[in-house]
Amino acid sequence: MKRLLNVHEAPIILFTIIVTLLFAFISPDFLQFDNIKLILDQNISMFIVAIGMTMVILLGGMDLSVGSVLAVTATSVGLFLSHGIHPWIAAAMGIVIGVLCGMVNGYFIAVRKIPDIIVTLATMYIFRGIAVGISGGTWMTNFPADFRFFGQGHLLGLSFPLLIAIILIAIFTYLLKFSRPGRRIYAIGGNNSAAKLAGISVAKSKFMVYVLTGLLVGIASVIFAAKVGSVQASTAGNSLAFEVMAAVLIGGGSIFGGVGTIAGTMLGVLFMGIIKNGLIISKVSPFWVDAATGFLIILAIVINTLQRIRQNKGKEEDLV
Amino acid sequence: MTHPVLTMEGISKEFPGVKALSNVGFELYPGEVHALMGENGAGKSTLMKVLSGVYSPTQGKIRLKDKEVSFRNPLDAQRQGVSIIHQEFNLFSNLSAAENIFIDRPEMMDRFGRIRWAKMYEEAQRLVDSIGGGEIDVRKEVRHLGVHSQQVIEIAKALSFQADVLIMDEPSAALPENEVKKMFDVVNRLRAQGVAIVYVSHRMKEIFEIADKVTVLRDGAKIDTRMIGEVTEQSLIQMMVGKAVGQLYPAREQQQDQEVVLQVKELSLDSTHRVSFELRRGEILGLFGVPGSGTHTIAERLFGLKRGSGEISIHGAPVKINSPSEAKAKKIAYVPPDRHRQGIIKPMSIRQNLSIPILPQLSKGLVLDQERIKQMSGEYMEKLRIKAPSDGQSVDFLSGGNQQKVVIGKWLAAHPDILILEEPTRGVDVGAKAEIYNIIHQLAQDGLSILLISSEMPEVIGLSDRILVLYKGEVVHEFAHGEADQEQLLQRASHPLIEGGSL
Numbered sequence: 094m095k096r097l098l099n100v101h102e103a104p105i106i107l108f109t110i111i112v113t114l115l116f117a118f119i120s121p122d123f124l125q126f127d128n129i130k131l132i133l134d135q136n137i138s139m140f141i142v143a144i145g146m147t148m149v150i151l152l153g154g155m156d157l158s159v160g161s162v163l164a165v166t167a168t169s170v171g172l173f174l175s176h177g178i179h180p181w182i183a184a185a186m187g188i189v190i191g192v193l194c195g196m197v198n199g200y201f202i203a204v205r206k207i208p209d210i211i212v213t214l215a216t217m218y219i220f221r222g223i224a225v226g227i228s229g230g231t232w233m234t235n236f237p238a239d240f241r242f243f244g245q246g247h248l249l250g251l252s253f254p255l256l257i258a259i260i261l262i263a264i265f266t267y268l269l270k271f272s273r274p275g276r277r278i279y280a281i282g283g284n285n286s287a288a289k290l291a292g293i294s295v296a297k298s299k300f301m302v303y304v305l306t307g308l309l310v311g312i313a314s315v316i317f318a319a320k321v322g323s324v325q326a327s328t329a330g331n332s333l334a335f336e337v338m339a340a341v342l343i344g345g346g347s348i349f350g351g352v353g354t355i356a357g358t359m360l361g362v363l364f365m366g367i368i369k370n371g372l373i374i375s376k377v378s379p380f381w382v383d384a385a386t387g388f389l390i391i392l393a394i395v396i397n398t399l400q401r402i403r404q405n406k407g408k409e410e411d412l413v
Numbered sequence: 414m415t416h417p418v419l420t421m422e423g424i425s426k427e428f429p430g431v432k433a434l435s436n437v438g439f440e441l442y443p444g445e446v447h448a449l450m451g452e453n454g455a456g457k458s459t460l461m462k463v464l465s466g467v468y469s470p471t472q473g474k475i476r477l478k479d480k481e482v483s484f485r486n487p488l489d490a491q492r493q494g495v496s497i498i499h500q501e502f503n504l505f506s507n508l509s510a511a512e513n514i515f516i517d518r519p520e521m522m523d524r525f526g527r528i529r530w531a532k533m534y535e536e537a538q539r540l541v542d543s544i545g546g547g548e549i550d551v552r553k554e555v556r557h558l559g560v561h562s563q564q565v566i567e568i569a570k571a572l573s574f575q576a577d578v579l580i581m582d583e584p585s586a587a588l589p590e591n592e593v594k595k596m597f598d599v600v601n602r603l604r605a606q607g608v609a610i611v612y613v614s615h616r617m618k619e620i621f622e623i624a625d626k627v628t629v630l631r632d633g634a635k636i637d638t639r640m641i642g643e644v645t646e647q648s649l650i651q652m653m654v655g656k657a658v659g660q661l662y663p664a665r666e667q668q669q670d671q672e673v674v675l676q677v678k679e680l681s682l683d684s685t686h687r688v689s690f691e692l693r694r695g696e697i698l699g700l701f702g703v704p705g706s707g708t709h710t711i712a713e714r715l716f717g718l719k720r721g722s723g724e725i726s727i728h729g730a731p732v733k734i735n736s737p738s739e740a741k742a743k744k745i746a747y748v749p750p751d752r753h754r755q756g757i758i759k760p761m762s763i764r765q766n767l768s769i770p771i772l773p774q775l776s777k778g779l780v781l782d783q784e785r786i787k788q789m790s791g792e793y794m795e796k797l798r799i800k801a802p803s804d805g806q807s808v809d810f811l812s813g814g815n816q817q818k819v820v821i822g823k824w825l826a827a828h829p830d831i832l833i834l835e836e837p838t839r840g841v842d843v844g845a846k847a848e849i850y851n852i853i854h855q856l857a858q859d860g861l862s863i864l865l866i867s868s869e870m871p872e873v874i875g876l877s878d879r880i881l882v883l884y885k886g887e888v889v890h891e892f893a894h895g896e897a898d899q900e901q902l903l904q905r906a907s908h909p910l911i912e913g914g915s916l
Binding site: 271272283286287288289292294351352 | 716718736737738740741742749754755770776779
């Protein structure tokens with residue numbers, strides 16, 4: 094039990110269980126299989142984008158532009174489809190656009206060394222603006238049935254998007270934990286100057302992380318477009334960046350970098366999904382859902398902080 | 414002046430495992446400049462931190478103007494009349510000089526809580542004028558002011574609290590030569606106004622020029638307080654260094670190997686200063702100098718952290734080093750002076766920290782070879798005697814000595830030819846120091862070439878085969894093996910123009 098409590102993700106696991114039980118107690122519908130599936134399904138894009146955001150925050154950075162990248166990618170895919178381009182090619186081209194957006198962010202942040210918050214604030218407007226511009230302000234709809242497979246199809250008895258999400262989560266969890274580039278991200282976030290002095294190229298790692306984030310958002314946006322069946326450039330992914338950042342922090346990530354895991358973040362996304370769904374099922378007025386969500390986020394983060402303080406007790410006092 | 418403004422009696426300060434001050438007494442009279450001297454680690458800064466309210470003493474009393482006082486924090490000390498000016502100024506460069514002097518002070522507000530700008534500017538200007546800073550415009554933002562003016566602002570800030578006691582920590586360190594005289598003028602004015610000044614400095618010349626009295630500390634104890642007329646440079650140095658150099662340092666045999674591993678020719682440290690030297694295989698070359706002498710810049714140049722001109726050859730082949738990763742590729746390793754900011758990665762375990770510089774060697778393709786990492790980390794845990802339950806322990810929980818061993822270990826794992834050690838035992842207790850010295854000794858014995866940069870004289874003398882003394886960006890002296898003692902070393906480093914050096 095003690096060992097279990099020392100797991101990095103322990104607070105969020107406990108808190109998620111408590112909230113889940115609470116909702117189950119309030120409404121018998123909550124713990125139904127269909128409802129759980131719905132929660133997972135509704136948050137697929139968030140799961141995928143959150144993988145990228147975890148890496149960004151591990152570096153000590155942030156990315157405000159993910160929602161706009163999602164909009165510009167999804168809108169482009171919609172345009173490709175309306176011009177009769179094959180769904181698979183349209184999807185692939187969309188993902189490439191996501192990567193390009195990531196390269197733009199990465200270039201200014203890693204190479205030109207402009208603070209990430211400034212760069213992504215600017216690109217948040219730029220990418221959103223491009224999305225609205227190319228869409229001409231209209232909805233993208235009437236996607237071909239083949240395309241909808243990406244969002245609604247099934248493979249091996251699992252929903253196709255869920256399968257993709259699971260694969261991506263597995264790959265990136267493995268990379269962060271066991272690969273050289275993964276450990277570099279932790280090193281840079283943990284102590285930038287020490288990492289530099291160890292001969293690690295901070296710029297290269299940063300660039301890579303923003304590009305990978307672009308790639309992940311690209312994938313998420315294809316799934317998003319295919320699942321929803323329509324895209325509105327001006328609203329798609331509007332609050333995505335903030336929700337995903339919140340999920341990373343709830344999952345035990347540190348805004349100062351160096352601390353956090355994909356597993357924690359995924360629990361964070363799940364937690365946010367559960368709250369939203371649970372509040373609605375519990376008949377909380379939809380007007381109050383945002384306020385309640387915010388309150389629960391703070392509560393989760395306070396609990397994380399308490400755990401860190403507890404772990405730091407008994408540390409040797411520093412001389413000098 | 415017969416009545417002291419400040420008396421410290423029987424001050425002791427203990428940290429876990431270390432007694433930083435034991436039973437120190439100190440008296441300060443109004444209108445005197447009292448120099449406080451001692452080697453690094455002698456307890457000067459601890460004593461001043463006690464006096465300025467940063468630390469509370471484990472034992473002892475402080476009496477200020479005949480009243481026993483205890484300071485809860487630096488602000489409290491300031492309010493009661495004791496101010497300190499640190500070597501690094503604490504100024505808000507984005508705010509005006511006047512605001513810096515009167516930051517967050519209720520007397521500068523009107524009854525609606527609005528800031529009374531006119532009054533603030535007026536009083537700030539008056540204060541600055543009173544110490545001879547008439548040319549400073551207090552409306553100007555501090556970042557537009559020169560170093561001397563910034564120091565005047567710091568002093569004015571202290572005076573605005575009606576300081577009876579002003580502590581100046583290495584006040585000349587940041588100043589260019591021609592501004593030191595201006596600073597002395599300010600100090601003289603303060604003295605005339607009856608302020609008691611504690612003047613902490615390494616620089617002999619200044620002490621004799623400005624101080625009335627001098628107190629010497631060594632190993633956390635007070636050695637003596639004398640009138641400045643009663644002492645000479647030599648007698649002060651002797652008081653500072655004492656005689657005993659213990660068995661901290663392993664016996665060193667003269668190295669026979671003549672193979673030059675590193676040759677540096679005309680390496681630029683700044684626009685005007687260049688250094689040249691050689692480092693042989695298995696040699697420990699000590700670089701010693703007071704802050705600002707350029708020893709740190711040499712390390713930065715060799716590790717690719719700073720660019721400039723000059724030739725660097727390794728094993729006879731000229732090389733260019735423009736970044737740490739290029740230095741690493743040339744088999745140069747660097748243990749930086751600030752372990753917390755530049756050395757360890759706190760959220761990571763010992764094992765992960767050890768593996769950071771050599772990730773490429775520890776992986777197959779992109780994927781890390783966990784077995785090799787485990788093996789490597791076990792090896793260096795044992796070799797360096799890093800004391801921890803396991804190598805999965807977070808470095809944040811280790812003692813300073815063990816953290817330092819991790820920083821050294823991660824570079825040893827990279828199998829360097831040249832190891833630059835800067836302040837390798839800063840903030841490390843005596844037991845761990847001895848262990849680190851043994852490690853350094855053993856590494857040199859095994860053929861590693863070591864550049865040892867340290868401000869601790871016994872360390873430099875005890876470990877080095879040769880010592881280069883630097884002063885303001887130039888090598889001013891070279892001591893051969895066994896030639897240097899602390900008196901001579903300090904003399905060369907702090908006042909190189911005096912010839913001879915025998916006591």
